[in-house]
Amino acid sequence: MITNSNWISSPVDIGEVCPIFSKDIKVSKQIKKAELTISATGVYEAIINDKRVGNFILAPGLTSYKTRLQYQTYDVTDMLEDENVLSICLGKGWYRGRISANDKEINRTDGAVIAELVITYTDGSTESVITDNSWSVSTSRILFSDIYDGETYDASAETKELGNAVINNSISKLTLIPQEGEIVKEQEKIKPVSMFITPKGERVIDFGQNIAGYVSIDLTANKGDKIVISHAEVLDSVGNFYNENYRSAKSRLEYICRGGRQVYKPHFTYFGFRYIRLDECPENVSLDNFTAIAIYSDMKRTGYIETGSKKVNKLFENTLWSQKDNFIDIPTDCPQRDERMGWLGDAQVFAKTAIYNYNTKKFFSKWLGDLRAEQRENGSVPDTVPNFWLLSRSSTAWGDAMTVIPWQLYLMYGDKKDLEVNFDAMKRWVDFMTNDSLDKYLWTCADDSDKMWRKHYGDWLALDAPSGSYRGITPDNFIASAFYAYSTDILIKAGKVIGKGMSEYEELHRNIVSTFKKTFTEYSTQTECVLALYFNLTDDKAKTAKQLNDMIVSNGNKLKTGFVGTPYLLYALSENGYAQTAYSLLLQEGYPSWLYEVNHGATTVWEHWDGIRDDGTFWSTDMNSYNHYAYGSVVDWLYSAAGGIKPVEQNSGFKEAVIAPVPDKRLGSINVSLDTAYGTIKSAWHYEGDKVCYEITTPVKATIIINGEEHLVVSGTYYF
Numbered sequence: 001m002i003t004n005s006n007w008i009s010s011p012v013d014i015g016e017v018c019p020i021f022s023k024d025i026k027v028s029k030q031i032k033k034a035e036l037t038i039s040a041t042g043v044y045e046a047i048i049n050d051k052r053v054g055n056f057i058l059a060p061g062l063t064s065y066k067t068r069l070q071y072q073t074y075d076v077t078d079m080l081e082d083e084n085v086l087s088i089c090l091g092k093g094w095y096r097g098r099i100s101a102n103d104k105e106i107n108r109t110d111g112a113v114i115a116e117l118v119i120t121y122t123d124g125s126t127e128s129v130i131t132d133n134s135w136s137v138s139t140s141r142i143l144f145s146d147i148y149d150g151e152t153y154d155a156s157a158e159t160k161e162l163g164n165a166v167i168n169n170s171i172s173k174l175t176l177i178p179q180e181g182e183i184v185k186e187q188e189k190i191k192p193v194s195m196f197i198t199p200k201g202e203r204v205i206d207f208g209q210n211i212a213g214y215v216s217i218d219l220t221a222n223k224g225d226k227i228v229i230s231h232a233e234v235l236d237s238v239g240n241f242y243n244e245n246y247r248s249a250k251s252r253l254e255y256i257c258r259g260g261r262q263v264y265k266p267h268f269t270y271f272g273f274r275y276i277r278l279d280e281c282p283e284n285v286s287l288d289n290f291t292a293i294a295i296y297s298d299m300k301r302t303g304y305i306e307t308g309s310k311k312v313n314k315l316f317e318n319t320l321w322s323q324k325d326n327f328i329d330i331p332t333d334c335p336q337r338d339e340r341m342g343w344l345g346d347a348q349v350f351a352k353t354a355i356y357n358y359n360t361k362k363f364f365s366k367w368l369g370d371l372r373a374e375q376r377e378n379g380s381v382p383d384t385v386p387n388f389w390l391l392s393r394s395s396t397a398w399g400d401a402m403t404v405i406p407w408q409l410y411l412m413y414g415d416k417k418d419l420e421v422n423f424d425a426m427k428r429w430v431d432f433m434t435n436d437s438l439d440k441y442l443w444t445c446a447d448d449s450d451k452m453w454r455k456h457y458g459d460w461l462a463l464d465a466p467s468g469s470y471r472g473i474t475p476d477n478f479i480a481s482a483f484y485a486y487s488t489d490i491l492i493k494a495g496k497v498i499g500k501g502m503s504e505y506e507e508l509h510r511n512i513v514s515t516f517k518k519t520f521t522e523y524s525t526q527t528e529c530v531l532a533l534y535f536n537l538t539d540d541k542a543k544t545a546k547q548l549n550d551m552i553v554s555n556g557n558k559l560k561t562g563f564v565g566t567p568y569l570l571y572a573l574s575e576n577g578y579a580q581t582a583y584s585l586l587l588q589e590g591y592p593s594w595l596y597e598v599n600h601g602a603t604t605v606w607e608h609w610d611g612i613r614d615d616g617t618f619w620s621t622d623m624n625s626y627n628h629y630a631y632g633s634v635v636d637w638l639y640s641a642a643g644g645i646k647p648v649e650q651n652s653g654f655k656e657a658v659i660a661p662v663p664d665k666r667l668g669s670i671n672v673s674l675d676t677a678y679g680t681i682k683s684a685w686h687y688e689g690d691k692v693c694y695e696i697t698t699p700v701k702a703t704i705i706i707n708g709e710e711h712l713v714v715s716g717t718y719y720f
């Protein structure tokens with residue numbers, strides 16, 4: 001808790017150098033318990049007597065700072081001695097870095113920290129140490145740090161005393177909230193696989209895996225030696241280091257050595273990378289001197305998939321990595337370029353997969369708090385949260401994160417609270433669509449397709465886009481009206497779960513569906529068919545499914561869908577009699593396809609189907625991430641269709657399960673498991689000749705559906 005402490009800042013402007021705030025603390029009695037609470041306008045690292053407090057990287061985390069700023073409380077009982085120095089180093093982080101520079105409503109003027117140490121002695125008395133002007137301030141050796149641009153650290157620099165801290169009353173204490181999310185931690189430590197000289201003559205190290213995090217250096221060097229590192233995700237077609245796709249993010253690390261052995265890793269930044277280029281470095285370095293460290297929110301893994309196809313397994317692994325690399329306190333679009341934003345659309349399409357892969361309850365609940373905080377008066381939500389770019393639009397399929405994610409959380413974890421806390425915001429989002437539309441019972445807007453940034457993102461990055469455009473040809477009004485129906489349907493279901501009267505919205509939903517059917521009578525794109533099928537907006541499912549199937553087969557078993565159509569594409573097929581075609585898409589290896597990326601050496605999921613073309617050239621530099629999870633959304637189809645593990649709406653959180661696997665000989669086998677609050681559900685099948693053998697384990701009552709035949713079972717293992 002923070003009660004009496006003050007925000008404190010440096011007494012002088014020290015430019016880009018990170019300040020350190022310190023306090024000497026004497027302890028004269030025996031301690032029963034000591035708790036240290038800290039927050040900062042930036043990112044902090046606290047040290048007591050040379051030991052780091054806690055293991056939260058980039059604390060206090062990323063929230064909608066205008067209204068929400070987390071603090072963390074650490075048990076430091078065992079860290080205190082008789083005489084102690086508590087110091088807190090402060091970086092710019094997201095709060096004051098380039099990433100949020102556009103947001104003038106954030107009070108970015110001075111870096112500030114606030115802390116409170118409460119010591120309870122064994123004699124029952126307590127003592128508090130608060131941040132005030134008795135703290136001293138000095139410079140650190142971190143000369144520069146920024147989330148996008150990297151860090152400069154001078155190990156040989158002398159630190160300078162700057163005097164006493166000043167109390168900073170310009171920063172509110174009212175925005176402080178206790179830690180809500182999972183903490184971001186150092187996770188995998190990865191040794192490099194090779195060091196080589198590129199055709200351009202540059203020295204490059206390959207870590208073999210695209211990660212988000214940083215490199216730690218451990219080497220012996222002379223005072224003044226410099227190590228300068230650039231980061232990249234891919235090499236170009238001739239094997240040169242390539243990071244033009246980082247756009248303006250410098251992603252540069254500079255370390256100036258003191259003499260002797262030195263161990264260093266960045267403090268207040270992270271990079272998305274697989275390769276590093278040693279722009280400057282002592283000659284004698286070897287692979288042993290470098291380790292890549294992945295950082296991400298500390299979520300517990302819950303989902304596992306292994307199939308008979310090595311390539312599909314790799315696609316699954318790549319998706320796990322894209323989730324880890326982009327679940328850094330908020331769900332980001334990508335971890336490398338000058339973006340790393342909480343784009344709602346990306347999170348909306350990936351949430352289901354994310355929730356199968358990991359326990360993301362805490363992670364998403366915290367971000368939904370930010371989403372609610374950023375919801376506007378009229379119920380619209382910005383396209384990114386936090387809304388650092390002050391986007392004023394609200395796009396379909398992006399804003400629907402407000403309904404889709406709470407509902408997914410409820411289905412998978414069974415906690416009504418996720419609906420209770422979000423219900424009002426969900427309702428306001430649906431009401432916004434109602435009020436914003438030109439036509440009743442649809443969500444339509446005037447044609448603004450001539451504008452560079454129009455209202456909706458459409459079927460973002462779909463392959464039926466006209467040349468030079470990011471948007472597929474599926475009309476915005478079609479997509480927006482379909483999602484209007486979808487979100488309204490979710491709202492009704494959510495309302496019923498928590499005992500709200502929903503008849504008004506049921507009436508609205510009936511009207512949306514009938515108006516949709518009357519308005520959109522024909523479909524001309526894959527995405528139109530997909531949405532009509534998946535959101536139940538067509539009277540003739542058989543006809544629409546056949547049309548979708550024909551479109552795909554005549555296109556050589558290839559998709560054309562973008563962010564909006566892709567997540568439901570395989571469901572739209574497999575749930576309507578075309579499982580074979582769904583598998584043909586999954587197993588497709590030519591461009592465009594999931595396995596095309598795998599064949600081209602992907603270790604994460606790409607933003608574009610053609611991020612790297614067959615001839616080795618790239619999609620343009622302005623929008624080409626190799627670590628965007630949106631298309632990884634195919635993985636939830638592997639869990640819930642191929643493996644067939646599904647929650648039951650009326651008995652959610654896997655108190656009960658449906659297990660309805662969809663086998664295909666070309667995949668050969670699958671083994672899916674999901675850890676739930678009630679135990680582990682397993683669904684496996686493999687082919688013996690033309691015969692499919694199933695092995696299904698359920699810890700709860702389940703309906704197992706094999707070849708259309710339902711088997712109601714109690715917990716146990718079953719073979720078919």
Ligand code: BGC
Nearest residue numbers: 333334339343345346457460
């Ligand atoms: C992001 C996307 C995002 C999109 C909105 C991009 O810059 O990387 O993933 O959803 O903008 O259209």
